[in-house]
Amino acid sequence: MSRRPNTRTSRLVRTVGMASLVVLCQFQSHRMTTSAMLASPEPFFEEQPNGQVVQLQLHGDTYDSWMTDMDGYTVLRDPSSGSFFYAEDDGHGGLQPSGHLVFPNPDNHNRNLQQRHLRPSKRDCQGMICGDDDDDQRNTVGGGGGTKHRSDRRSLRGKQIVKDSKTIVDEIIAKSKHRFNMTNTSSSPLVDPNGRRLRSIGTLRNLVVLIRWSDHQNRVLPSKENIDILMNHQGPHPLCPTGSVRDVYLENSYGALDLQSTVTDWIPINNTESYFANGNSGRSQRIREAIRYALEYLDKNDLVDFDYFDEDQDGYMDSITFLHSGYGAEFGGTDQFGTFYTNRIWSHKWGLYDIPFVTQSGVEVLEYHISPSLWHRVGVSIGRIGVIAHETGHFLGVPDMYDIDGGGVGLGTFDMMANSWGFDGSQYFPPHMSAWTKLLLGWMIPYFPSPGVNRVAAAELQDATHPQVFVITEGFPTGEFLLVENRQKLGFDSIMPQDGIIIYHIDHGSSTAMFYESLRREGHPGQADWPENGNHYGVAVVQADGLYQLERGINAGDAWDFYHSDGIDSLVPCRDPTACQYPNTDSYQQGIVARTNVHITDISISGEEMTFKYRVGDFETEEPTPAPSMEPSVHPSLGPSEQPTRCLGTGQRCLAHDNCCSGFCMYRKKRFLGMCR
Known part of the structure; x- marks a missing residue:
């Protein structure tokens, strides 16, 4: 079916000028493939055929996942017997069961050091974990790779993106300043590499499609009305006690984006959950069959006015969400119906790139995201906002901000696009997006600090007319800079273990592969020849305690990562090149380390408004040697009578x-x- 023209006189065109306009089309194509949800941080229990119960943990995302015991030893499940064995290298880049069963209290006879942290190779991941015959799910560098089904048009756009990606930082800084001064116009739309306009400002109409697998006809599922509350309710509700998915975006965007969802009835799908999961958690072409089936059902029965969801009249659905009748594979383990996680669907955002779906009226559904309607692995509790908000972020064009190969954790719990489980793992408190992600979406304005004292309001309480983040570019090469934001325990950030200043080190000048490569090259002082080895995240939290635990995968962020006067209150250049203190404000693009002479000092006590001093220059003789204070021996929340x-x-x-x-x-x-x- 041919697509209808992109002009329509019967409806008002509402395309909003934005901060980064063509910039998002550059970073959105880093993976014209799968974007996904991280595995649950909660361990689970499995019963061996011999009756013994073992505790395991799932790691990774829909693209690359693996199980371990609680000591980090890799575990495989034998599908034929249902037994859990320690893994070993099969000699061909893959993994195989070692023959050593996992026991409740394993000893060194059942595992060895070589079995710890074993990971399948990329070849093995593509062939087995990511789904057979599924080349389209590979991470593509700059959008230039992909399957033979992808059109030449998209491949050519990918090559152009590689060429231009080094200019992204300059464009964001230059254009985002004008976001609040621009009027609605159709002359400067934000588009992805496939021509779909990306909307992050104004009212966004979102269609929520409820799909019931054929073997779930007798399951108790959330009602259409309850899903509507989960998606649209403003303020707390028993079904979403911290707020709805709509609230997440209203708070993160300072009211700039209003996600308004329309929910369908439950649609019966023509096959089972395990069929569409295909033994790999839905990481194959089969899941697209379910998406197309549901869309055809709605279209042929005239159950949805798809034109209503193409408000900008670019020929594409503005936003669409799928919620399924099962439990999420990202929880790992076996659910109450005996279904192992590999036979459930892992939440993800993907596309119908090989054969896009086009409605009878000519609206094309090119991309989708899917999440569970149910929480956990047991019970009938409604799904929670964290995963849906995370996958919706992908639909807006922003990438995963976690370390995609699991060496570290990326931005951890400092960005919803890195960890939407939140600090408590409940998904009730998906953390705010980082200042970097908000810049990409046009929700913040970059300000350059002035010499002397600068004031920065809490990210959660920014003035909606000019939400600010400080950008420090002095002394840095093109494409590299620092971001300074104030994060407080407010709103969806209210359960953070501490609050204060968070500093990010951004570097996209050294890699055209932007997010694919730069979010898997963790760097820290424990590496040989670091930082001259060139390893560092393209977007990194400069953790105040200097322990680089995000890069080392030790945690997803903690109280000691914040800057404030009661702890570490400064970030300055390397004083002695022969024995640098880390972190510092030096640049490190392409492994070339250079002093920027940027001094961020005298950071105030943590509060809704914080101050810091900024200057560029040499060290002053009276300035004390910069170093963080010791980590307190008590948690910051303890009372004054409890002393270290x-x-x-x-x-x-x-x-x-x-x-x-x-x-x-x-x-x-x-x-x-x-x-x-």
Whole structure:
């Protein structure tokens, strides 16, 4: 069916000028493939055929997932027997069961050091984990790769994106300043590489399609009315006690984006959950069959006016969400009906790139995202807002901000696009998007700090007329800079373990592959020849404690990553090139380390408005040697009567002048903090 013309006189055109206009089309194509949800941080229990119960944990995302025991030893499930074995290398880049069963209290006889943190190769992932005959799900560098089905038009656009990607930072900084001064116009639409306009400002009409697998006809599912509450209700409700998906975007965008959803009735699908999961959590072409079937059902029966959801009249659905009748594969384990996670659907955003669906009226559905309508692996509780909000972010064009190969965690819980489970894992508190992601969506305005004292309001309480983030470019090469934002325990960020200033180090000048490559090249002082080895995230949180735990995959963010006067209150250049303190404000693009002379000092006590001093220049002689204070021996939330011990015990972090009970503080190379020995 041919697509109808893109002009329509019967409806008002509402295309909004935005901060980064063509910029989003550059980064959105980093993966014209799968964007996904991270695995649940919650361990699960499985029963071996011999009756023993073992505790396991799922890692990764829909593109690349694996199981381990609680000590990090890789585990495989034998589908024929249902037994869980420790994994071993099969000698061909893949994994196979070792023959050693996982036991409740494993010992060294059942596993060895070589089995720890084993991962399948990319070849193995593409052939088995990501789905047979599914080349389209590969991560593509700059959008230039993909399957033989992808049109030449899209491939050519991908090549152009590679050529232009180094200009992204300059364009964002230059254009986002004008976002609030631009009027609605159809002359400067924001489009993705396939021609679909991306909307992150104004009212966004979203169609929510409820699909019921053929073997779920007798399951108790959330009603259409309850799903409407989950998607649209403003403010807390028993079904969404912290707010709805709509609230997530109203809060993150400072009212700039109003996601208004229309929910369908439950649509009976023509096959089972396990058929569409295909043994790999829905990472194959089969899931697209279900999406097309549901769309054809709605279209042929005239159940939806698809034109209503193409408000900008570009010929594409503005926004569409699918919620299915099963439990999410991202929870891992076996659900209450005996279905293992590989036979359930992992939440993801993907596209119908090979054969796009076109309605009878000519509206094309090119992309979709899908999430579970039910929470966890048991019960009938309605799904939660975190996963739906995360996948909706992909539909707006923003990428995953986690480390896509699992070496670290990327931005961790400092960006909903990196971890929408939240600090407590409940998905009731999906964290705010980072300042970087909000810049990409046109929701913040970059300001350059002035010499002296600068004030920054909490990211959660920004003035909707000019939400600000500080951008520091002085001394940095093109494409590299710092972002400074104030994150407070408010709204969806209210359960953070601490609040204060968060500083990001952005570098997209050294890689045309932007997010695919730059979010898998974690760098930290424990690596050989770092930072000269060129390893670092393209978007990195400069963690105040200097422990680089996000890069090392130790946690997804903690209280010691914030800057404030009660802890670490400055970030300055490397003072001694022969023994640098980390982190610092030096540039490191392409492994070329250079002092920027940027000093961010005297950061205030944490609060809804914070201040910091900014200057560019050499060290002043009276300035003390920059180093973070020791990590408190008590949590910051403890009362004033609960004091830390007078000396630090063995194993606690320390500085040279600290009093270790054991007598001395031992340092490792290139570390801010040592350890009492």
